Amino acid sequence: MFAQTLAFLTRSIRQESRLLTHHVVRGSLVLLTLILFFIQVLGAPRRSASGLFLVQNLSNCCYFCLTLLGIMYFAVAITEEKEEETLPLLRMTGVRNFTLLVGKSVPRLAVVALLILVSTPFLLLATALGGVVPEQIIATVLGMICYSFCLSQI
Numbered sequence: 001m002f003a004q005t006l007a008f009l010t011r012s013i014r015q016e017s018r019l020l021t022h023h024v025v026r027g028s029l030v031l032l033t034l035i036l037f038f039i040q041v042l043g044a045p046r047r048s049a050s051g052l053f054l055v056q057n058l059s060n061c062c063y064f065c066l067t068l069l070g071i072m073y074f075a076v077a078i079t080e081e082k083e084e085e086t087l088p089l090l091r092m093t094g095v096r097n098f099t100l101l102v103g104k105s106v107p108r109l110a111v112v113a114l115l116i117l118v119s120t121p122f123l124l125l126a127t128a129l130g131g132v133v134p135e136q137i138i139a140t141v142l143g144m145i146c147y148s149f150c151l152s153q154i
Contacts, residue, residue: 004095008103016107026118032061033122040129049131055123059140062119066144069112070151077104077153101153109152116144 016022040054047053081087081104090100123137 004093005099005102008090008095008099009106012103012107013110016111022111022114026115029062029065029115029118033058033119036061037122037125051126051129052131054126054129055132055137055140058119058123058126059144062116062144063147065115066112066148066151069115070148073112074105074108074152077101077108080104105152109148112148112152113145116141116148 036057037054040050040057043050043053078087078100081090081100095103120137120141123140124134126132127134127137
């Protein structure tokens with residue numbers, strides 16, 4: 001069972017890593033983060049604890065993006081196999097439901113974890129702006145990872 005799961009997981013990771021859309025989504029998230037950071041820098045002289053404001057905006061943006069990804073990205077994992085007409089072939093080879101679910105969800109979870117890690121340096125930069133401590137940033141990132149794990153249907 002473990003060999004089947006590992007083989008299917010490797011196949012799914014290879015397929016997911018070749019898609020251009022993942023790089024586009026990561027780039028757009030960085031662009032959105034830079035826009036939020038620029039807005040923060042412009043308004044920083046007028047407010048106290050501007051780092052806290054930046055963390056709130058970035059966290060809300062990340063949670064919103066994670067929710068959209070949960071709807072559009074994780075929900076279609078098995079459907080893609082069905083559309084490619086490989087689901088009956090996988091079922092004939094004796095792949096269990098758990099193997100199929102793990103093999104399709106873990107690579108997607110890794111892509112989403114990379115999206116979260118893209119925003120982490122900007123969140124850590126907020127400690128220099130004041131109003132937030134690194135422990136809060138770590139808790140925020142861990143919360144986002146747990147939220148994406150729940151969305152991934154594992």
